[in-house]
Amino acid sequence: MPADAERRAKLLRAAAGAAFLALAVVVVLIVVNAASNGNSGDTELEEVAAANAVFAGIPQRETVLGDPSAPVKLFEFGDLQCPVCKAFSEEVVPPIIEKQVKNGEASLTFRNFVIIGPESVDAGTAMLAAGEQGRGWNFLEIFYRNQGKERSGYVTDEFLEAVAKAAGVKDLAAWNKARNSNRLREEVAKSTGEAEAIGFTGTPSFAVEGPGTEGLESLGPVPSRETLEAAISSAS
Amino acid sequence: MSFPSEDNLRRAIAFVAALGVGVATYITIADSGGGAPACIAGSTGCQTVADSTYSHVAGVNIAVFGIVGYVLLLATAFFASDAARFAGFALALGGFGYSVFLTYLEIFKIEAICQWCVASAVLMTILLLLNATRLIGYAGTNEAALAGGR
Secondary structure, three states, rough: OHHHHHHHHHHHHHHHHHHHHHHHHHHHHHHHHHHHHHOOOOOOOOOHHHHHHOOOOOOEEEOOOOOOOOEEEEEEEEEEOOOOHHHHHHHHHHHHHHHOOOOOOOOEEEEEEEOOOHHHHHHHHHHHHHHHHHHOHHHHHHHHHOOOOOOOOOOOOHHHHHHHHHHOOOOHHHHHHOOOOHHHHHHHHHHHHHHHOOOOOOOOOEEEEOOOOOOOEEEEEEEHHHHHHHHHHHHH | OOOOOHHHHHHHHHHHHHHHHHHHHHHHHHHHHHOOOOOHOOOOOHHHHOOHHHEOOOOHHHHHHHHHHHHHHHHHHEEEEEEEEHHHHHHHHHHHHHHHHHHHHHHHHHHHHHHHHHHHHHHHHHHHHHHHHHHHHOOOOOOHHHHOOO
């Protein structure tokens, strides 16, 4: 066999082997990835893409959504276990984000107001930790869309981690470290204290601040969408 | 069976790999600004894909690996040797396999399609076909005989 022909045969055999190996690796990767959701007990979440789409293209920093220098600042005090907050996040808040946050008229800041129980603190610190990576609002929305029954024990580490991953938290180690820190637990306690000091008694409660208000003005618990829209307009 | 000339295959590989470098570089730059590549027709698929945890490996955007892969593929087009032919095929094969996996993730895990990722997958598929044709057609060919072009 001539040397060139021998070299050619060797190369083609190696190429066929590489192609077979590549096929095997892809199949294994897909099978392992598919199994990781079915067998390891990972949480299957609903409406992840729809929740993330709400915030596409809107800047986020910590728990502030929208332009941080927007003239009007709207504050939402919520409890992640609260079913009314969930309904609000799905029905009332998205149109406000679309109409008045996206255009830079107002920013929307989330503050934890724990009224239900210790699991709300775990969820709230996890949200703040996601906020440190610019994914707080995605975390909040995905959490609400997959919310379980109050105090039913669904707020596990596994659930929170699944929400964080779905929200796009990229450094899970840093997120885990932050959410278990006293610093963020104290922040949840502090914002709960602020809500009580304002006089809020339920969630979600709102407050607004802008050139047209005298400091922070309470809008009370569960305002209508019209009330929130009008409050932003008159505060600007 | 007649194959396109190796020079033509190399030119085609260089052209498609250069396009790949452009696509991967655009995705990397768009992501580095904290955003995502712009999708045509207002689709939010690119944002959803860029926001997913699958878009980064060890904190590095996978488009960076794409740039490296396309640059290496581009480099193989400049040499008419068996090493370059085999390296081009192996790189394109790896890139194609990874693109298949990423497309699976987009459809079944992230549930969103990013047009730029699809563009990269199509380019990598073309590169695999070109490099496979080059290897099958010209493996073992006398390198000196090619010096004057073929």
